[in-house]
Amino acid sequence: MKRILLIIGGGIAAYKSLELIRRLRDAGFEVQAVLTKAGAEFITPLSVAALSEQPVYSELFSLKDETEMGHIQLSRKADVVLVCPATADLMAKMVHGLANDLASTVLLATDKPVIVVPAMNVRMWEHKATQRNLTQLTADGVHCIGPVTGPMACGEHGMGRMSEVGDIVAAVQSHFRAGPLHGKHAIVTAGPTHEPIDPVRYIANRSSGKQGYAVAAALAAHGARVTLVSGPTNLTAPHGTTLVKVETAHEMYEAVHKALPADIAVCVAAVADWRVKPAPQKLKKSAHMPKLELSENPDILASLCALKDERRPACVVGFAAETTDILSHARAKLKSKSCDIIVANDVSETSTIFGCDTTTVDIISATAQTHHARVSKTMAADALVQTLIQTMDLNI
Ligand code: CTP
Secondary structure (H helix, E strand, O other): OOEEEEEEOOOHHHHHHHHHHHHHHHOOOEEEEEEOOOHHHOOOHHHHHHHHOOOOEOOOOOHHHHHHOOHHHHHHHOOEEEEEEEOHHHHHHHHHOOOOOHHHHHHHHOOOOEEEEEOOOHHHHHOHHHHHHHHHHHHOOOEEOOOEEEEOOOOOEEEEEOOOHHHHHHHHHHHHOOOOOOOOEEEEEEOEOOEEOOOOOEEOOOOOOHHHHHHHHHHHHOOOEEEEEEOOOOOOOOOOEEEEEOOOHHHHHHHHHHHOOOOEEEEOOEOOOEEEOOOOOOOOOOOOOOOOOEEEOOOHHHHHHOOOHHHOOOEEEEEEEEOOOHHHHHHHHHHHOOOOEEEEEEOOOHHHOOOOOEEEEEEEEOOOEEEEEEEEHHHHHHHHHHHHHHHOOOOO
16 A cells, blocks of 8 residues: 655645545555644644544654654655645745754655645745746656646635645556656647747747647656646646746757657647747837748757657657648658658647647557547547557557
8 A cells, every 4th residue: 555645734725635635545545644833724633633544743843743753754654745735835945955844854854756736826826936946846856736727715816726636636646657658758849839020029829738738648647757848828737747838949949859868759839830030129010011031940840850869769759730631741741750650630620629628630650540530639649649659569
């Protein structure tokens, strides 16, 4: 039985940790809890102890707590440390290695994987300090679940709401599943690119990034370590992926090549084919009509396929967004870009593809072709990952 050390931070979302304990135990985990002093302002140690059927620890300098289980032992006995809710304060303490209470001391002493589930007010989440801390925690190997966008207890609305309990349980379960892509590194490009015209205007396209993010989630769920290089979107990086945010095709090209080596590359991004030389100042309407001189952007997919030797990912997947002769155009792209799999995407009905949750795709490899009509983007991503696993001859 896998053991989870649950650290409950002090936020209004702490009440959800009671349901989380129950659901984790239903899923077969043993849960041992540390309740911070602030957490105990929202829920009682008695409810936590009753639901976990384990003693609850909260004091660093408590003779009773230390005799029952020392803080070092507490941090090592678990298979994973789950911080839920992770407050801005707890995240900041983790970044700086503070150890002035039981929760922070355990987090500093542990040699086990740590997962944080942030929950806080939207302004606190978006504050540069929190975002800096998140980047540092990710770099330190801490996994992050959520947060999501939605209404908050404080009456505001936005990013910072804690992930739903069911999603947290699913993410913890997938953490323990090795999966056929375990040990493989996958790079996924997603979303549109923005090519600036002047400081306020840019060339863009209708991509929402949903398909790319779904592919990244499916790869991570099958055990891959995923670097998600994304153009501007409103989406949250799926659990288990490392998000690299970019804006232009050039930045995307640089980020992808910096993330190499990789075993798998899936180019889902709708990269702008052209860019203009941006004007340093805002172009004025009153002046003469501006002439936009276009120059070609680098083709990221083709550049990956063209890499020599072991630098080329073993499996490179391209997407072909087409409105006519979908299959023949897609097959031509499979050849011309020398990729291993191409996903033909029928975008003729723009209103039902861009930004929507469903899609119609044909997944074409050298040996197989499958058709998926009006499926969810999650299902299309799963089907692609199955083809990818077969193409790479990995066991499912
Ligand atoms: N792609 C890329 N870099 C570019 C352009 C496209 O990596 N500069 C990738 C996309 O992510 C996708 C594939 O190439 O996987 C095909 O993109 P698509 O726009 O359909 O094809 P193009 O090569 O741009 O050809 P066309 O627009 O003429 O159909």
